[in-house]
Amino acid sequence: xxxxxxxxxVLDTATMTLDDDRTIVAEDGLIVxxxxxxxxxxxxxxxxxxAGQILVPGxxxxxxxxxxxxxDFRRLARLSEVEFGVMMATLARRTVERGVTTVRDLGGExxxxxxxxxxxxxxxxxxxxxxxxxxxxxxxxxxxxxxxIPDCACSLRHDAFGIVADGADAVRxxxxxxxxxxxxxxxxxxxGGVASxxxxxxxxxxxxxxxxxxxxxxxxxxxxxxxxxxxxxxxRMAIRGGVHSIEHGNxxxxxxxxxxAATGAVLxxxxxxxxxxxxxxxxxxxxxxxxxxxxxxxxxxxxxxxRAATAGVAMGLGTDLIGESQERQxxxxxxxxxxxxxxxxxxxxxxxxxxxCRLPGQIGxxxxxxxxxxxxxxxxxxxxxxxxxxxxxxxxxxVQAGRIVVDRR
Numbered sequence: 329x330x331x332x333x334x335x336x337x338v339l340d341t342a343t344m345t346l347d348d349d350r351t352i353v354a355e356d357g358l359i360v361x362x363x364x365x366x367x368x369x370x371x372x373x374x375x376x377x378x379a380g381q382i383l384v385p386g387x388x389x390x391x392x393x394x395x396x397x398x399x400d401f402r403r404l405a406r407l408s409e410v411e412f413g414v415m416m417a418t419l420a421r422r423t424v425e426r427g428v429t430t431v432r433d434l435g436g437e438x439x440x441x442x443x444x445x446x447x448x449x450x451x452x453x454x455x456x457x458x459x460x461x462x463x464x465x466x467x468x469x470x471x472x473x474x475x476x477i478p479d480c481a482c483s484l485r486h487d488a489f490g491i492v493a494d495g496a497d498a499v500r501x502x503x504x505x506x507x508x509x510x511x512x513x514x515x516x517x518x519x520g521g522v523a524s525x526x527x528x529x530x531x532x533x534x535x536x537x538x539x540x541x542x543x544x545x546x547x548x549x550x551x552x553x554x555x556x557x558x559x560x561x562x563x564r565m566a567i568r569g570g571v572h573s574i575e576h577g578n579x580x581x582x583x584x585x586x587x588x589a590a591t592g593a594v595l596x597x598x599x600x601x602x603x604x605x606x607x608x609x610x611x612x613x614x615x616x617x618x619x620x621x622x623x624x625x626x627x628x629x630x631x632x633x634x635r636a637a638t639a640g641v642a643m644g645l646g647t648d649l650i651g652e653s654q655e656r657q658x659x660x661x662x663x664x665x666x667x668x669x670x671x672x673x674x675x676x677x678x679x680x681x682x683x684x685c686r687l688p689g690q691i692g693x694x695x696x697x698x699x700x701x702x703x704x705x706x707x708x709x710x711x712x713x714x715x716x717x718x719x720x721x722x723x724x725x726x727v728q729a730g731r732i733v734v735d736r737r
Contacts, residue, residue, distance in 0.1 A: 329354075329355070329356060329357070329373055329374075329730050329731060330353070330354070330355050330370075330371070330372045330373050330374075330730075331354040331355075331372060331373065331374045331375075331700065331727065331730045331731070331732075332352070332353050332354075332372040332374070332375045333351065333352040333354075333375075333376045333383065333702070333704075333727075334351050334365070334375065334376070334377055334378065334379075335350075335351075335365065335379040336350050336351075336352060336378035336381060336382075336383035337349070337350070337378075337381065337382050337383065338352070338383045339383065339384045339385075339694070339709070339710075340694075341384075341385060341674070341678040341679060341692055341693055341694075342679070342693070344671040344674065344675065344710060346382070349364065349365045350362055350363065350365075350383070351363050351365060351367035352383065352694065352702070353367070353372075354700035354727075354730040355730065356730065357699065357700055357729035357730045358697065358698070358700055358730070359694065359695065359696055359697065359698045359699075359700050360696060361696055362694060362695060362696060374731075374732060376704070376725065376732075380706075381704050381705065381706055381724060382705050382706070382707065382708050382709070383694065383702055383703070383704050383705075384694075384702070384703050384705060385678055385691065385692050385693055385694055385698070385701060385702060385703070386427065386428070386429030386691065386699075386701030386703060386726070386727075386728065387426070387427045387429065387658075387677060387678075387703065388429075388430045388431070388432075388645075388681040388682060388691060389423075389428050389430075389431045389432070389645070389646060389657060389660075389677075390431075390432045390596050390644040390645055390646040390677075390680075390685070391432060391434050391575055391596050391598050391647060392423075392431045392432065392433050392434065392646070392647065392648070392649070392654075393433065393435060393436055393648065394416045394419055394433055394436065394438050394441055394455075395412070395416070395433075395435070395436025395437060395438060395488060395489055396436065396489075396523070396650040396651060397411075397412060397415040397416055397419065397651050398415065398612075398613075398650070398651035398652060399605070399608065399609060399612040399613060399614050399652055399653060400612055400613030400614075401614070401615060401618075402613060404651075412488075413440065413441075413444070416441050417441065417444060417449075417452070419651070419654055420441060420445060420451065420452030420453065421450055421451045421452060423452065423453050423654070423657065424452060424453055424726060424728060424733060424734065425451075425719070425726070425734050426657055426658055426719045426723075427658075427703040427705075427719055427726050427734075428453055428657060429453050429454060429691075429699075429701035429726070429728050430453055430454040430455075430456070430681075430685060430687070430691050430701065431453045431454070431455055431456070432456045432457075432646070432681070432684055432685055433455050433456070433457040433458060434458050434461070434556075434575060434646075434648070435458050435459075435460065435461035435490060436460065436461070436488060436490075437460060437488040437489075438455055438457055439457075439509070439510065441455065442455050442457070451728075451733055454691070454701075456512045456513075456685040456686070456687070457512055458506070458511055458513055458514060458515035458554060459506040459510070459511035459514075459515075460488075460489065460490050460491045460502075460506060461489060461490035461491070461515050461516070461517065461556075462491050462493055462499060462503065462506070462514065462515065462516045462517070462542060463490050463491070463492055463516070463517045463533070464492070464493070464494055464533050464534055464538070465492055465494050491505070491506070495538065496535075496537045496538050496540070496541040497541070499516075499534075499538045499541040499542050500541040500542075500545055503541070503542045503545035503546065504545055507545065507546075507549050507551075512551065512685075512686065513546065513551045513552050513553065513554060513686075514545070514546050514551070514552075514553045515553070515554045515555075515556070516538075516542050516554075516555050516556070516566075516571075517533050517534070517556040518532065518533050518534050518539065518555045518556065518557045518562040518563075518565060518566050518571075519533055519556065519557045519558045519562035520533065520558070520621075521556060521558075521621075522602070522605065522621045522622045524618075529558065529621045529624055529625070532559065532561055532562050532565070533562070534565075535565075536565055536568070536569055539553075539555075539565060539566055539569035539570075539571065540569045540570065543569055544570075547570070551686070552572035552573065553570070553571045553572060553573075554571070554572065554573040554574075554575055554596075555571045555573070555574055555575065556575050556576060557574050557575065557576065557577060558576055558577065558578050558579045558625060559579050560580060560581045560583070560584040563577060563588070564584055564587060566593075567587065567588055567591050567593045568591075571593065572592075572593060573593065573594045573595070573596055573644070573684060574593060574594070574595050575596050575598065575646070575648075576596070576597065576598055576625075577596075577597065578597075578602075578625040578628040578629045579625065579628055579632065580632040580635055580636060581635065582638065585632075585635045585636050585638070585639035585641055586639045588636070588639065588641045589639045589640040589641045589642075594641070594642045594643065594644055594680060594683075595632075595636045595641050595643045595644070596643070596644040596645070596646045597629060597632065597633050597636075597645070597646070597664070598629075598646045598647055598648035598660070599629045599630065599633075599660060599663040599664065600647045600648075600649055600653075600656050600657070600660040600663060601647060601648040601649050601650065602622055602626040602629060603626065603656075603659070603663065604649055604650075604653035604659075605618070605622045605626075605650075605653070606619075606622060606623070608652065608653055609622065612651075612653075629663075630663070630667050633664065633667050633668065634667050637667070637668060637672070643676050643680060644676055644677075644680040644684050645660060645661075645664065645673065645676040645680070646660070647659075647660045658716075658718075658719060661673055661674075661677070661713050661716070661717050662713060662717055665713050665714075670709060670710050670713045671710055673713065674709060674710070674713075678692035678693070679692060687699075699729065700727060700728075700729060701728055701729065702725075702727040703723055703725070703726055704723070704724045704726075705722050705723050705724065706724060720736070723736065724736050724737050725737065
C-alpha cells in the first residue's frame with residue numbers, strides 16, 4: 329500500500345514549527361520520505377492533495393482504560409464478556425475517529441481487543457498496555473466487591489481489571505505474570521482513588537518494599553512502572569522506589585514536584601476525567617461515594633500542572649475517561665491550555681507520550697521511518713487548540729498505518 333500526500337504544511341513536533349509544501353510518501357504502514365514539492369513520489373494507491381491544510385502526527389493518549397466500558401459501575405460489574413467486547417470495540421473505533429491513533433492503556437485485560445483490531449474486526453488505535461493493575465487488598469484496583477472472602481497470604485486473586493497482591497513476594501509474582509502475558513509496562517496503585525468506592529482517597533497504598541519489587545521486575549524486562557498516585561507522600565514513596573511515571577498527581581506540592589524533576593520521573597495529568605465525572609456522573613450512575621471523592625481532587629488538577637511546570641517536571645498527556653465520557657477525549661487539550669501554552673501541551677502529547685509508549689521516533693513525529701499515522705486538519709493547533717479539539721469539524725482525514733480510515737472531506 330503506497331500513499332502520497334502532496335502540498336501539506338507539516339507540523340514539526342520537535343521544534344513546534346510548520347514546514348510548508350511538503351510531500352509525504354508512505355509504504356506498508358511506514359513513512360518512507362518527507363520531501364519538498366518536487367519529490368518524485370511515483371505511482372500511488374492513494375494520493376491526497378493537502379493544499380491549505382495542516383498535517384500532524386496521529387494523536388496519543390497516555391492514559392486510557394478500555395476495560396472501564398461504562399461509568400455505571402453497578403452495570404460494569406454485571407457485564408458479560410460479549411458485552412465487554414462490543415462496548416470496547418465501539419470505544420476503540422471512536423477513539424480513532426477523533427484522530428487518536430495510539431493509546432497507553434493503564435489497566436485491564438485488553439488483549440482480545442488488540443487482537444480484534446489487528447485482525448481487522450474493528451477499527452482501533454495502537455494499544456500499549458499495562459495489563460492487569462497490581463493493587464493491595466482494599467486498594468484502588470481491588471474490584472472484588474464490598475465483602476471479599478479473605479485469601480491466604482500465599483495466593484493471588486485477579487479479575488479482568490487487576491491483581492490483588494499483598495507483600496513484596498506477591499507483588500513480584502503479579503509483576504512476573506503480567507510481563508509473561510505481554511504487558512509493555514506495569515501499573516501499581518500507591519494511593520486511594522476516585523473511581524473505587526471502598527478505599528479512602530487519602531490512603532497510602534503499598535510499602536517501599538512492595539514498590540521496589542515491582543520496579544525491579546520491570547527493570548529486569550527493560551521497562552518501567554507507572555503508579556496511580558494523588559498524595560505527595562505516595563508520590564515520593566513511588567519515585568524513591570524507582571517508579572517512572574506518576575498518573576494523575578492532583579495533590580502534588582512544589583517540594584514533591586522538585587523531587588520528581590530531579591529524578592526524571594514523568595507526571596501524566598488526567599484533568600478531563602474529573603470534569604466529566606462531575607458533569608456526567610450523576611446522570612450516568614456514578615455512585616455518590618465516587619462523586620464525593622471526585623470533588624476533592626477536581627479543582628486541584630490545574631494547580632498540580634502549574635507546580636509541575638514550575639519545577640521542570642516532564643509531563644505527558646492522558647485523559648483517564650471512563651466509558652461514555654471518552655467522547656470528551658480532546659477536551660484534555662483545552663484544560664491543559666488553561667495553564668500551559670499550546671506548544672507545551674502538544675509537546676506533552678506527541679513527544680513525552682511517545683517516550684512513555686517506548687516508541688520515540690516511531691509515533692508523534694512525521695519523519696522517514698515513523699509509523700504512517702497522520703491527521704490532516706484545517707486549523708493550526710499552535711494557534712487554535714480549541715478548533716483542533718473540534719475534530720468532527722476540523723479533522724479532514726485520519727490516516728492509520730498509511731490507509732485513510734476517516735474521511736470528512
